[in-house]
Amino acid sequence: MKSRGKTFTLFLVGVLLLAVVASGCIGGETTTTTITASSPGPTETASSPTTTTAAPKYPITVTDFAGRTVTIEKPPERVIVLSGYWAEILCVLGVQDRIVGIGKYVPYDPYLPDDVKNKTVVGSNFKGLNWETVVGLNPDLIIIDWYGGKYADAETIQKAEELGIPVIALTARTIGDNVEVVNLLGKVFGEEEKAGELAGWMKEKLSAVKETAAQIPESERKNALLISAPKDIAGPVTVYANGSAWASMVELIGAHNLAFDMTFDTQWPKLDLEKIIAYWGNDTDVLILTSFSQDRLEDAMNGIKNDSRWQEIRAVREGHVYGILAGSKGYLDWGPRIIVGLYQMANMVYPDRYQNWESVRDELIEKFYSPFYQGG
Numbered sequence: 001m002k003s004r005g006k007t008f009t010l011f012l013v014g015v016l017l018l019a020v021v022a023s024g025c026i027g028g029e030t031t032t033t034t035i036t037a038s039s040p041g042p043t044e045t046a047s048s049p050t051t052t053t054a055a056p057k058y059p060i061t062v063t064d065f066a067g068r069t070v071t072i073e074k075p076p077e078r079v080i081v082l083s084g085y086w087a088e089i090l091c092v093l094g095v096q097d098r099i100v101g102i103g104k105y106v107p108y109d110p111y112l113p114d115d116v117k118n119k120t121v122v123g124s125n126f127k128g129l130n131w132e133t134v135v136g137l138n139p140d141l142i143i144i145d146w147y148g149g150k151y152a153d154a155e156t157i158q159k160a161e162e163l164g165i166p167v168i169a170l171t172a173r174t175i176g177d178n179v180e181v182v183n184l185l186g187k188v189f190g191e192e193e194k195a196g197e198l199a200g201w202m203k204e205k206l207s208a209v210k211e212t213a214a215q216i217p218e219s220e221r222k223n224a225l226l227i228s229a230p231k232d233i234a235g236p237v238t239v240y241a242n243g244s245a246w247a248s249m250v251e252l253i254g255a256h257n258l259a260f261d262m263t264f265d266t267q268w269p270k271l272d273l274e275k276i277i278a279y280w281g282n283d284t285d286v287l288i289l290t291s292f293s294q295d296r297l298e299d300a301m302n303g304i305k306n307d308s309r310w311q312e313i314r315a316v317r318e319g320h321v322y323g324i325l326a327g328s329k330g331y332l333d334w335g336p337r338i339i340v341g342l343y344q345m346a347n348m349v350y351p352d353r354y355q356n357w358e359s360v361r362d363e364l365i366e367k368f369y370s371p372f373y374q375g376g
Helices: 002-026 084-092 131-137 153-162 175-188 192-214 245-252 273-280 294-305 338-349 357-369
Strands: 060-063 069-072 079-081 099-103 120-124 141-145 167-170 223-228 286-291 321-325
Touching: 060 175, 079 084, 084 099, 084 175, 084 192, 084 357, 099 131, 120 131, 141 153, 153 167, 167 175, 175 192, 175 245, 175 338, 192 245, 192 338, 192 357, 223 245, 223 273, 245 338, 286 294, 286 338, 294 321, 321 338, 338 357
Parallel strands: 079 099, 079 141, 099 120, 141 167, 223 286, 286 321
Antiparallel strands: 060 069
16 A cells, blocks of 8 residues: 555646646746756756757848849848958958859959859859850859949840849949948848848948038038049040049048039030139149059059149149949959048048058958958
């Protein structure tokens, strides 16, 4: 009898323990029980809980820079990206292994790793794509530049839609647009945390420029003109006017872009040298040249400084002519590197007011580009 009583007592204890465990599982929404193979035994110490980011939910819907509503049904795994600056963002997000095709000029971007630059070339933003090659790559997303249909961008979108391939069209009319592109791509690829870190850094640097610019006395604000380094210094000369992201940078750093005083039918008007002299010759404190070629930039600067006709522009007479390299070899470009270009320009116009641009470049590379950038 004693043996049976003891057995019955143990049975009751077991039932009660099961009831307690069950109540913890179903008794309310505030308790969650997780059991893993590595749960500590009686003599082990449990490790601290780790925080995990919830996996993004698909499908997602975004609005691209062409104003199109685009639905992404699943995480993109086979991506074609036509521009190096957008590919750089994908590298920062850690999704460069999903790139299967690239644009014509992507291999010339020195900031990209070789495994991206060696992907299959499918065409360009300007002249369109080889659709047989595109289809062969079986992409589930194409990332293009948007130029308002001026080049092959609208045609690319139309053809991709016919084939059922989602397209994200991107542009950057302002520096703020570059920040928004980072956030947009972060959402598309489910890497919003990484995108937020890069976008946050870009915003921080941009805010610092705006704060410094606001403190420049009106009497010390300089009039500047930003032009494309001409192949022939006799003209015509392309001027960066209202609507150009690079032109707006002049205003951001606390100077005044003289081209904003006039209305043109394009953001890149081509003007005869005589007109430039007549419009702004006596008012230009600083003349900034830009080019995608270092050689052309240097040749144009030397030619302008030593040409008697350009002496009619006050900035040339007084020795305030500067050059800034654009495109993938420099920092005056779309994408994250434009922040470095902004500080380059600020150092040229106001050398004693802004953080040295080289330290900004080093920050960008160390914080975001170092995992993939193979340069020096």
